[in-house]
Amino acid sequence: MGTLTNKSNVTNFNINRLSPDLQRQLTEVYQSEQLDSALEINRIYHGDARKLLSKIQPNSIALSIWSPPYFVGKEYEADLSFEDWQNLLSTVIARHFPIIKPGGFLVINIADILVFKDPAIPRIQAEVVSNKRSPVTRDDVLRAMAEHPDCNRYQIAKLLGCSEQTVDRRLNGNNIRGGKYEAQTRVKIVGGLIEEWGLNAGFYLYDRRVWTKDAAWENSRWHSLSYKSVDEFEYLYVFWKPGVTKVDRNRLTKKEWREWGSRGVWHIPSVRANDNHEAKFPLELPRRFIQLLTEAGDIALDCFMGSGTTAIAAIQQRRNFIGIELLEKYIKLAQSNVQKAMAEGQQLALPLNED
Numbered sequence: 001m002g003t004l005t006n007k008s009n010v011t012n013f014n015i016n017r018l019s020p021d022l023q024r025q026l027t028e029v030y031q032s033e034q035l036d037s038a039l040e041i042n043r044i045y046h047g048d049a050r051k052l053l054s055k056i057q058p059n060s061i062a063l064s065i066w067s068p069p070y071f072v073g074k075e076y077e078a079d080l081s082f083e084d085w086q087n088l089l090s091t092v093i094a095r096h097f098p099i100i101k102p103g104g105f106l107v108i109n110i111a112d113i114l115v116f117k118d119p120a121i122p123r124i125q126a127e128v129v130s131n132k133r134s135p136v137t138r139d140d141v142l143r144a145m146a147e148h149p150d151c152n153r154y155q156i157a158k159l160l161g162c163s164e165q166t167v168d169r170r171l172n173g174n175n176i177r178g179g180k181y182e183a184q185t186r187v188k189i190v191g192g193l194i195e196e197w198g199l200n201a202g203f204y205l206y207d208r209r210v211w212t213k214d215a216a217w218e219n220s221r222w223h224s225l226s227y228k229s230v231d232e233f234e235y236l237y238v239f240w241k242p243g244v245t246k247v248d249r250n251r252l253t254k255k256e257w258r259e260w261g262s263r264g265v266w267h268i269p270s271v272r273a274n275d276n277h278e279a280k281f282p283l284e285l286p287r288r289f290i291q292l293l294t295e296a297g298d299i300a301l302d303c304f305m306g307s308g309t310t311a312i313a314a315i316q317q318r319r320n321f322i323g324i325e326l327l328e329k330y331i332k333l334a335q336s337n338v339q340k341a342m343a344e345g346q347q348l349a350l351p352l353n354e355d
């Protein structure tokens with residue numbers, strides 16, 4: 001066997017020096033049938049990633065980078081059971097293997113599930129020691145209600161000089177809006193699942209980094225009721241498809257290598273204004289990976305495109321992109337963001353898909 005050229009001409013190299021096993025494995029990886037009609041570059045497609053990924057030209061994507069639903073109850077995942085969510089992610093990862101270039105990468109940005117419901121957790125209640133406990137008793141509340149039958153909870157609270165939540169707790173004997181009697185939850189680590197799905201698909205976990213963002217105090221009810229920390233970091237799992245990978249240290253300046261290229265922990269503030277999409281990642285995240293792992297003219301894919309952040313990063317760095325997004329309202333948002341990025345003096349003048 002001499003020079004191996006795949007049918008889409010993505011690369012050619014001499015594999016004679018490799019072991020027979022590896023030669024066989026790589027031959028299979030490189031020689032996939034080309035699609036007659038595949039998704040086009042520099043377009044954002046409307047649909048389910050699981051269906052549309054198989055319409056992408058095999059061995060064509062230098063880097064796929066995305067942040068999926070995290071199973072934390074956002075609008076776009078509200079209907080998913082944990083099984084559905086696992087099925088979504090494992091299928092999407094598996095569908096990537098044929099389309100990533102040999103030697104190319106799949107980067108997944110995800111976080112652990114911090115409030116994972118588990119009814120099997122023993123219902124042992126912690127005693128929350130607080131010097132702010134209201135002296136108002138259940139009897140006080142019942143007496144006030146009997147004396148003022150027309151008052152609602154808020155008015156009773158005002159009469160008693162306590163919060164409405166205290167009235168509620170005294171009446172119901174629990175804290176119905178969270179706290180120590182809330183449905184039992186625990187932390188669910190997702191890294192092991194992601195690794196397993198990546199390996200099953202044929203990828204190898206090449207690297208992992210941590211993104212530290214702003215501490216989410218507001219989302220962390222539990223931090224004042226338990227010993228748990230607030231939510232302030234996420235993971236970046238970098239999978240590699242076997243093949244020849246060009247390692248070009250000149251893609252980054254010395255300063256960039258020092259500051260983030262070689263660093264396992266990236267400090268990047270979260271997106272402050274999640275006004276038009278509830279879970280954007282910062283532009284800097286795909287920007288860094290695109291700069292590190294691709295070259296001008298390569299294709300970067302995001303199959304959970306959301307507001308179009310990955311496409312904008314690709315445009316800014318003279319890469320091509322393909323986007324997939326389920327919700328129509330985000331397609332429109334992403335398309336408008338992409339058009340703005342193109343108009344801001346970028347080189348890609350290709351039309352966007354009107355689907």
Ligand SMILES: C[S@@+](CC[C@H](N)C(=O)[O-])C[C@H]1O[C@@H](n2cnc3c(N)ncnc32)[C@H](O)[C@@H]1O
Pocket residue numbers: 047048049050066067068069070076088277279280281282303304305306307308309310324325326327330
């Ligand atoms: C965490 S957000 C990604 C946000 C994006 N990185 C950004 O910066 O705007 C996940 C996105 O995946 C979309 N989504 C959910 N399920 C999908 C599916 N099956 N196929 C394609 N997109 C999906 C959601 O509508 C949401 O916009």
